[in-house]
Amino acid sequence: MVSLPEDDAEDDAVTNSATADTDAIWAALAEVADPEVPVLSVVDLGIVRAVEAGPPVTVTISPTYTGCPATEIIGTLIREKLAEAGFPGATVRQSIVPPWTTDWISEEGRAKLKAYGIAPPKPRAANSGPIRCPRCDSPNTKRVSEFGSTPCKALWRCTDCLEPFDHFKCL
Template sequence: MAADANGLAERVFTLLSAVPDPEIPVISLTDLGIIREVRPGSPAEVVITPTYSGCPASIAIQLSIRQALDAAGLADIQIRTELSPAWTTDWISEAGRQKLLAYGIAPPESAEARLKLKGDAPAICPQCGSARTQEISRYGSTPCKALWRCLDCAEPFDRFKCI
């Protein structure tokens, strides 16, 4: 049974790695760390944790997951939202961080880097790579991002908030 459960989890994670985040379509739900686990059982469950409890994309995320599961013949798998433990930017994969950067969004530092810096470091500009940046607003294009600007190239950009 464990092999079947592992096979199902692997199949679901592979399937959902192709499902983009509705607000940042360059990154998948798995790279963003929203897909937490696949629990075997009757019924099996995909456990998700939104980036924050009031995320306006939560319904769209669930719908995208449901459509992908149904299209793959996995309609019997349930989707379960769990808010504890709370999502953290540390759950973003390294590949996801690189995709965010290439898309023009400054990815958050890892928890280890934040501890070494003892506070919030300046964002690295995704346009020119400068660390001479400043926060313009804690509120960016979506609630999980802040608006920053580069002091060298003068371009505005979003930065994922460290959570």
């Protein structure tokens, strides 16, 4: 779930045009794809922590893994998308407090991951039960490696349909 910035809870204090801007900024952000898992937008991924309409616009994002090389590219992509949407000169800030968790991936994001062939992460609080194959939904799966092609993924294999698949690691 994306945790909305506190400012959004104070609509009374925000002018109508600023609210309209904020909505337009969130809509633009929903079109910025994660470069490594392009089926997810940065909003689906839950890394957008705060939006200040400005001007200039300030967007605060949480890096997923500390060393994730996509974080900087995401910053550039956000600035480009916002410029296209009429918000030039946006600032993208990074914040590690509180640290990003896979629990912030939206329900829509989880469905998109599965459709894309990546087993979505389980909620951390209920981290039990099998990882299901994203293709045949079988619970009979086996971990091949805890580390996959990107920091956020592990390599699994379905023992029924025998297909290997990526699992989005719980963090």
